[in-house]
Amino acid sequence: MSKLVPVPSKSMIPERDLGKIPVLETRHLGIEFGGLTAVSEFDMTIGRTEIAGLIGPNGAGKTTVFNLITKVYQPTHGTTLLNGIDTYAMNTMQVNRAGIARTFQNIRLFQKMSVEDNVKVGLHNQTPYTMAEGVLRMPRYWSKERQAHERAMELLSLFHMEDMADVPAGSLPYGAQRRLEIVRALATNPSLLLLDEPAAGMNPSETAELMENIRHIRDTFQIAIMLIEHDMSLVMGICEGILVLNHGKIIAKGTPQQIQNDPVVIEAYLGKKKEG
């Protein structure tokens, strides 16, 4: 860690989190795909209970940033600090155990498993018992399974999905699948939740409800949330700090107010959208 060059962090940390270590700090994060630079010099900080937004036009590299943070892609440049710990040598599984959970832009549920089992897979590391204890149905199996069931139902109730518990995840309507992904991610007990276009395919009333839910999740779980979203009403409505990406580079950082009035952003992103 001492080898890393400290970055002047243009911190977006909300006041209540000042003085605490940021939950996530990226330093010079970048990746090249065979010569094509998808993301470069991505520096940012997220406060412990912040809701941060990552926006940018299509193909800007937003999903790639999530994939770098969660080690689905191994960065070719820079690194990420999670709770002050360098994640350089970690893989996706270890990053999750260290506290990052995510959802996917193109939904990745365990399609053939029930809704409840999807959440229970998320609870995997929270309810440990060995294979032998499971096969021989020992006491710890029963107690941990009961815990898992109760916790799964509790988490599903966040989105009022308890009565869908037995349905195969693949047969849920689109919006419910997105919500289930959030529940599954929350089940892993993260300190940072990454949401990749959580409102995609939702109607305005569903989006408004989701916005409330995201805020509610932050308040009850006391975690940081970073979201990628094209729906500006949602982003401007709930994000405390926003980061704008274009062609793999950060072109602006700031509060929703600052971003909305930033001429660079308007030209690169919002302006274009208004024309179209």
Added chain:
Amino acid sequence: MKKFNKQNLIKALKGNAGTYLLVIAAYIILQLMSAGDMISSSLEGQLVPICAYVVMAISLNLTVGVLGELSLGHASFMSVGAFTGVITAMSLSGVIPMGGVRLLLAMIVGAIFAAIFGVIVGVPVLRLRGDYLAIVTLAFGEIIKNIINCLYVGIDANGLHLSVTDAESLNMDGGTVILNGPMGAVGINKLSGFTAGFLLVIVCLVVVLNFVNSRSGRAVMAIRDNVIAAESVGINVTRYRLMAFVTSAALAGAAGALYAMNYSTVSAAKFNFNTSILVLVFVVLGGLGNIRGSIIAAAALTILPELLREFSDYRMLVYAIVLIVVMLMANSAGGKRIQLWLGDKFRALFGKFAKRNTAKGE
């Protein structure tokens, strides 16, 4: 919420309990029939192989249906279990007189050795992404067959002797040859029986069904459905892949020991590629991930060739047609529709005789 829990439990019990009941009922009926001399001797001779193939099918379903990896060498684990099991049982024949205990030890040793080979095959392959398991298990099957074909093992008062050239070079004084190269295991005393086979099926069911309905089983199915998502929720993909594959190999090893101990001689050729494919057919036919389906398919398709013996000329033709028809019926949308239609017709017919029960019919 309590109510939900109970409903889930009852539902799960219904599914699994039904499977156990099916196996127990089949066992009792067949036992009664054989006591009353109501089954042909050829079928009676098939009872132990049926049990062995049922265990093979259930265990392969763990790899193919639950884990979602293709294995083309399941019979090679059966082979490892068969020969290590035979060697165990025969070398203990002086020490432990009880046949049942020796058979049990043979199955345990067979399972352990098959598991060890499962680890050897699985560790390098299951770390990789992609369908490498199929090709490696295919090669592994050939390797095991060839190794056993040139292996000579004998026992005398001094203990076990091993050679890779011929039976003479075992240098035994007296004693008996257990493994005789290409001739395979010879002079096995037949320890297997239908009851032992039935018990192994039950043990296999308990292991597989309890595994699938536990945290580990859910992790394995999550990996099958979406590897990246499974990793993203903190699941150790390699570990759980290996866990499922090695469990599957161990059960195949026990089945191999059971199978071999039903004959006086067994050669490695018995556990070739065709056997692996046959077991795969049971699994596909019974439905991927459907344990009860595997049991029914394995039992039915092991008996079928025997039943068709009378039409010996057309035997394989009929067998193939039955396979294709069942496959189409069980696994295609059209087949599902025909099934539903048949179900409706059946229920309508049934309703005429017993009006009250139709509402409950599923």
